[in-house]
Amino acid sequence: MASSSSSDMTAICQRARPEILAMAGYVSARSLQLPGSETVFLDANECAFEPFVGASGLSRYPTQQPAQLVDSFCRWLDVSSRNLTITRGADEAIDCLMRAFCIPAVDNVVICPPTFAMYAQSAMLQGVAARSAMLDSNFGLDLAAIEKAVDANTKMIFVCSPNNPTANIMDAGAIQKLCETYADTALIIVDETYIEFSDQPSSIAKLDQFANLVVLRTLSKSHAAAGLRCGAAVARGDVTSLLQKVLAPYPLAAPVMQAALTILKPENTAKLAEKRADIVTRRNGYAKEFAKLDDVQSVLPSDANYLLLLVRDAADLCEKARKSGIILRDQSHQPGLENAVRIAIGSAEEMQQLLSVLAGENPPALPAQRRFSVTRKTSETAISVTVNLDKTAPIKINTGVGFYDHMLDQIAKHGGFSLELECDGDLHIDPHHSVEDCAIALGQAIRGALGDKRGIGRYGFFLPMDESLVQVALDFGGRFYLDFKADFPESHVGDLPCDMVPHVFYSLAEHMQANLHIAVTGENTHHMVEACFKGFGRAFRQAIRIEGTEMPSTKGTL
Numbered sequence: 001m002a003s004s005s006s007s008d009m010t011a012i013c014q015r016a017r018p019e020i021l022a023m024a025g026y027v028s029a030r031s032l033q034l035p036g037s038e039t040v041f042l043d044a045n046e047c048a049f050e051p052f053v054g055a056s057g058l059s060r061y062p063t064q065q066p067a068q069l070v071d072s073f074c075r076w077l078d079v080s081s082r083n084l085t086i087t088r089g090a091d092e093a094i095d096c097l098m099r100a101f102c103i104p105a106v107d108n109v110v111i112c113p114p115t116f117a118m119y120a121q122s123a124m125l126q127g128v129a130a131r132s133a134m135l136d137s138n139f140g141l142d143l144a145a146i147e148k149a150v151d152a153n154t155k156m157i158f159v160c161s162p163n164n165p166t167a168n169i170m171d172a173g174a175i176q177k178l179c180e181t182y183a184d185t186a187l188i189i190v191d192e193t194y195i196e197f198s199d200q201p202s203s204i205a206k207l208d209q210f211a212n213l214v215v216l217r218t219l220s221k222s223h224a225a226a227g228l229r230c231g232a233a234v235a236r237g238d239v240t241s242l243l244q245k246v247l248a249p250y251p252l253a254a255p256v257m258q259a260a261l262t263i264l265k266p267e268n269t270a271k272l273a274e275k276r277a278d279i280v281t282r283r284n285g286y287a288k289e290f291a292k293l294d295d296v297q298s299v300l301p302s303d304a305n306y307l308l309l310l311v312r313d314a315a316d317l318c319e320k321a322r323k324s325g326i327i328l329r330d331q332s333h334q335p336g337l338e339n340a341v342r343i344a345i346g347s348a349e350e351m352q353q354l355l356s357v358l359a360g361e362n363p364p365a366l367p368a369q370r371r372f373s374v375t376r377k378t379s380e381t382a383i384s385v386t387v388n389l390d391k392t393a394p395i396k397i398n399t400g401v402g403f404y405d406h407m408l409d410q411i412a413k414h415g416g417f418s419l420e421l422e423c424d425g426d427l428h429i430d431p432h433h434s435v436e437d438c439a440i441a442l443g444q445a446i447r448g449a450l451g452d453k454r455g456i457g458r459y460g461f462f463l464p465m466d467e468s469l470v471q472v473a474l475d476f477g478g479r480f481y482l483d484f485k486a487d488f489p490e491s492h493v494g495d496l497p498c499d500m501v502p503h504v505f506y507s508l509a510e511h512m513q514a515n516l517h518i519a520v521t522g523e524n525t526h527h528m529v530e531a532c533f534k535g536f537g538r539a540f541r542q543a544i545r546i547e548g549t550e551m552p553s554t555k556g557t558l
């Protein structure tokens, strides 16, 4: 990867604000990497203890660019650390660039509307003019318009690719041309916030060729972490050094660093890539659905996780959605757009709701659904589970224990409810913690979803027969009891230890606050275990069914 030291500063860097070039940069208490664990730090007025039991790493200032996080960003973006600045989101990178390069009341930047509003906002805050070079009729870069807008005081040209809000990716040839034309005079800032949703390569690969190229990335959209405030600017070494002079001495809070490290673990990024692929597939389907609506004139092609709709009356359409509790973004105020609405691709449920609202289907107000989510994190497992007792799909289960997934699937299918459960557990030790903790979290979610239990059937029972026979009796009476009778001939079914089966039902019954009796006989362990889960599911289905509006108890409460 390209590099340069201050001695061979490129022409573009000499365009930075003279006072920034001249300043030494704040030497913070953590400007030097920690030399070793034995070092005693008495230099920053920190306290030598943590603020609460269980806290770790909060009492000390973090380094400006924590080495561990830098490593993982470098792997993600395939860059060298000398080209990387990690920031509080891409927004902070924009702001730092503005402050490092643009002299207030003298310099200007060029933006290409309709585009992301923060470029002009940051410029305004720095007292810098934002000159517009409108995108062409296909929302591509108009190089002639940019040339017209640029003058001797233009320090930066912002290219948003894929562009927010028009959703299209910009032509790589046009970006390259900009880098060449303004090689010594203006930074070309390529904002790639949404690049992971497109199939085009990042401009980062061109850093070797262009000293004036800066690429912005962020965990906010592509990695579902807008709440984290963590992004990066990728640039040549001399630009990077200038940026870090302007950046706060401790921009990255310790918990942010920990969460970002978790997000960027390979096993997690693989999951995120799957989720992005799902968004892209659904996006393409929704684009066709939106296009069919009477109010919609066209849906622009998208390389991002949102769609821009050109409509008859944007305010009217947004209001229609708002009345049903769905907030869309009217983009009609943008130069070059009139009556345009931007729609982020939400969950399948949310999008279905939006589509039916916009189609004018006035579905009778659905009764409140018995839906509940639980997240549970210990040193052994991290689990998130969502149940919806009034829907049968989706059912998505990943506990890491294959046979257990199959068994929980039986509960949801036969119970007739939607269950989404993901567990990241210490399977390298054994399945025990994952199996038990999933049952606890599932029990809690069911208990939460049942609410005050008004109208439910309450009791359930079932006698399925194979060569195995199981009896399940279940009462959501509010008191926990488990009676489990089984004599499994084998110690394991698949990867699930049989002694975990009573554990699962114990945890479920305890956390659902239910009375559960299960008795199974048979010869084949697989059948016997499966019969318990199926039978439980069936009993559960009967017990949770809404049969009226009464409290199913003479006491008036459960």
Ligand SMILES: *Cc1c(COP(=O)(O)O)cnc(C)c1O
Binding pocket: 088, 089, 090, 091, 092, 116, 160, 163, 164, 191, 193, 217, 218, 219, 220, 221, 226, 229, 230, 231
């Ligand atoms: C959302 C968005 C950002 C902001 O990113 P953060 O990392 O959350 O600050 C930057 N650029 C574009 C084009 C965006 O849409």
